Amino acid sequence: MAFPITRLRRLRRTAELRNLVTETRLTPDSFVYPMFVCPGEGVRKEIGSMPGVSNLSVDEAVKEAEQVHALGIPSVILFGLPEKKDEVATGAWADDGIVQQAARALKREVPGLILMGDVCLCEYMSHGHCGIVKASPQSLGAAAMDVLNPVHGIVAAKTEEEKTSAINAAAAAAVRAAESNYEIVNDASLELLARTSVSLAKAGIDIIAPSDMMDGRVAAIRKALDDAGLINTPILSYAAKFASGFYGPFREAADSTPQFGDRRSYQMDSANIREAMREIELDIEEGADMIMVKPAMPYLDVIAAAHARFDLPLAAYQVSGEYAMIEAAARNNWIDRERVMMESLLSIRRAGASIILTYHAKDAAKFLA
Numbered sequence: 001m002a003f004p005i006t007r008l009r010r011l012r013r014t015a016e017l018r019n020l021v022t023e024t025r026l027t028p029d030s031f032v033y034p035m036f037v038c039p040g041e042g043v044r045k046e047i048g049s050m051p052g053v054s055n056l057s058v059d060e061a062v063k064e065a066e067q068v069h070a071l072g073i074p075s076v077i078l079f080g081l082p083e084k085k086d087e088v089a090t091g092a093w094a095d096d097g098i099v100q101q102a103a104r105a106l107k108r109e110v111p112g113l114i115l116m117g118d119v120c121l122c123e124y125m126s127h128g129h130c131g132i133v134k135a136s137p138q139s140l141g142a143a144a145m146d147v148l149n150p151v152h153g154i155v156a157a158k159t160e161e162e163k164t165s166a167i168n169a170a171a172a173a174a175v176r177a178a179e180s181n182y183e184i185v186n187d188a189s190l191e192l193l194a195r196t197s198v199s200l201a202k203a204g205i206d207i208i209a210p211s212d213m214m215d216g217r218v219a220a221i222r223k224a225l226d227d228a229g230l231i232n233t234p235i236l237s238y239a240a241k242f243a244s245g246f247y248g249p250f251r252e253a254a255d256s257t258p259q260f261g262d263r264r265s266y267q268m269d270s271a272n273i274r275e276a277m278r279e280i281e282l283d284i285e286e287g288a289d290m291i292m293v294k295p296a297m298p299y300l301d302v303i304a305a306a307h308a309r310f311d312l313p314l315a316a317y318q319v320s321g322e323y324a325m326i327e328a329a330a331r332n333n334w335i336d337r338e339r340v341m342m343e344s345l346l347s348i349r350r351a352g353a354s355i356i357l358t359y360h361a362k363d364a365a366k367f368l369a
């Protein structure tokens with residue numbers, strides 16, 4: 001039945017009618033708010049390229065989390081800025097690491113809030129890469145074996161001295177790597193990622209969210225969690241994480257810019273959607289409970305394809321660059337901030353993500369209230 005019998009504008013006439021027939025609804029229940037925790041007390045340091053988002057000391061993070069929870073947002077995801085960085089990301093897996101401290105405080109002070117823990121090594125590595133770095137003049141397999149030894153040494157270290165010497169050995173390997181061809185070693189990095197995950201879960205993190213893009217990390221983390229008796233801790237895997245220019249402001253926020261090279265040898269090529277499906281499929285086989293696509297807006301087709309193909313809960317991360325673009329344009333009065341913010345979130349939901357990680361979570365929740 002075509003025009004004039006059919007007139008689609010009939011159902012657009014009033015706000016009430018439009019609301020009745022809306023296909024996609026946003027609620028704060030689907031939001032996750034990212035937070036950057038740093039050492040100190042009373043620290044609230046705004047990130048220049050992300051107005052409204054700050055590095056927070058643990059006490060300030062508690063205040064922030066209370067606000068977030070009161071707005072009806074069910075979850076936060078924590079990133080850490082450690083006191084110091086080294087070549088084996090000690091700050092990621094140490095029991096007194098910054099995120100571990102924050103997790104304990106948040107569990108105690110805001111018990112109803114779901115705590116997600118981003119699991120990666122870049123924020124804790126002096127070179128800023130997501131895994132262990134190794135010079136690779138020889139075959140890749142041999143390089144992987146060389147770097148495993150210092151890592152085993154660190155894990156097995158009984159005394160401070162043994163630990164220090166193992167860390168120094170790894171540091172020397174990383175310096176050589178920076179000066180020559182280097183490789184981000186996959187299998188040795190898994191050990192540290194698994195160790196980090198167990199440490200975070202023990203500190204009170206409810207959901208482990210690995211974002212490193214090493215092969216096999218979901219299986220390694222699942223096994224380590226299970227071996228530690230943490231059988232009920234779910235894994236939200238950053239399954240399809242693309243090497244993206246939209247991460248720029250985050251690197252300021254988390255102080256995690258790689259000191260040399262880039263992340264293209266482990267994060268995905270923006271051009272590949274079929275490979276993204278393989279990445280997701282593998283993570284599901286390895287035991288992921290939920291999957292994520294990151295960034296969100298430039299990859300809505302990937303979100304839609306993942307939604308059509310997989311039945312796991314699907315998350316999307318609206319990243320720092322997406323946030324920064326909206327904020328910067330709004331500050332120039334080039335766009336209507338609220339309208340574009342809500343439209344961008346709606347597009348991510350419409351594409352099929354049921355969970356949205358976004359720096360706009362608080363303002364969007366206020367708008368929806």
Ligand SMILES: [Zn+2]
Nearest residue numbers: 120121122130
């Ligand atoms: Zn990383």
